[in-house]
Amino acid sequence: MKDGPDISRLGALIGDPARANILTALMSGKALTASELAGEAGVTLQTASSHLAKLEQGALIRVRREGRHKYITLASDDVAHVLEAMMGLAAGSGQLRTRPGPRDPEMRHARICYNHLAGDMGTRMYDSMIARGFLDHSGDALTLGAQGRTFVTDLGLDLDTLPSPRAPLCRDCLDWSERRSHLAGRLGRGLLAHFETTGWASRVPDSRIIRFTPRGQAAFEAAFPAP
CATH class of the missing domain: 1.10.10.10 (Winged helix-like DNA-binding domain superfamily/Winged helix DNA-binding domain)
Incomplete structure (x- = not known):
């Protein structure tokens, strides 16, 4: 063996x-x-x-x-990351259980991945923060730089109050629909909770869909411009 x-x-x-x-x-x-x-x-x-x-x-x-x-x-978050990666692998190889439905565009636009934002909105947020140097992926781990800390603080998120202090602050997670990374970890979880608290977005009942209001969509696009 x-x-x-x-x-x-x-x-x-x-x-x-x-x-x-x-x-x-x-x-x-x-x-x-x-x-x-x-x-x-x-x-x-x-x-x-x-x-x-x-x-x-x-x-x-x-x-x-x-x-x-x-x-x-x-x-744990680790289980969620593995499942999300497997969904991406299945989608990429055409292993789909059902035909695309009317809710699929919303799922691909914005959805929850266990406790953080995924879909097009999730990868846009990740790419925007990487492009402006707020997140750094030059080492083995994803880190939040000084400018990034200032940015999220100005956005209204208190980093000191984020739950699960033993968990990584930042972590990338492979998005199954975009086949690129989105932001996980305590920061990803905190930002999604912040979007909900400020009224930018809300969860669709009995679904993984995250639906942004018109005001929230505009505010999100201003905060996270496409790179």
Whole structure:
């Protein structure tokens, strides 16, 4: 037997269609119940519970208990990044489960990737910040420079209040529809939350779509001009 991480086990967990649907539903960043995930997967609650047990055992999901209720989320940002990359690989090779629908343009324009902005708007924000030197990718890690800190502070985001201080401040994530990077990490999460708080954008219920208001779209384009 070869040494090293066992990617075949993770591949088998993600590769089951019902479990893939469950994981994709959790990419919304919301905590969902087993019943809700059974509906997303198109299976019975009993079958969904079996799938969830395997995903939890494989450290792909986290189960949180609140009183009598259980809520399920992805286990970490790392899981979300892997899923987003796999979606890009599948889309690029033509592995699509359904024909494009009327909501696809909105999904491609702006959507949530677990807890940060993805789609055309997400890659535009990333490219704009790279082009102006706010983000630096010259080393092994993506970093926020001094000018970048001034920029996001002037935008109204308090870097000192961002959650999960042990997580990376900046991280790039491969966008499945654009096949380019968008901004993840605590900064990506904080900027999306800021857009929602200021009324620039809001989440479409029961969807990963992020919808910008006309005012929010104009403000976003002014803050993040195309390079």
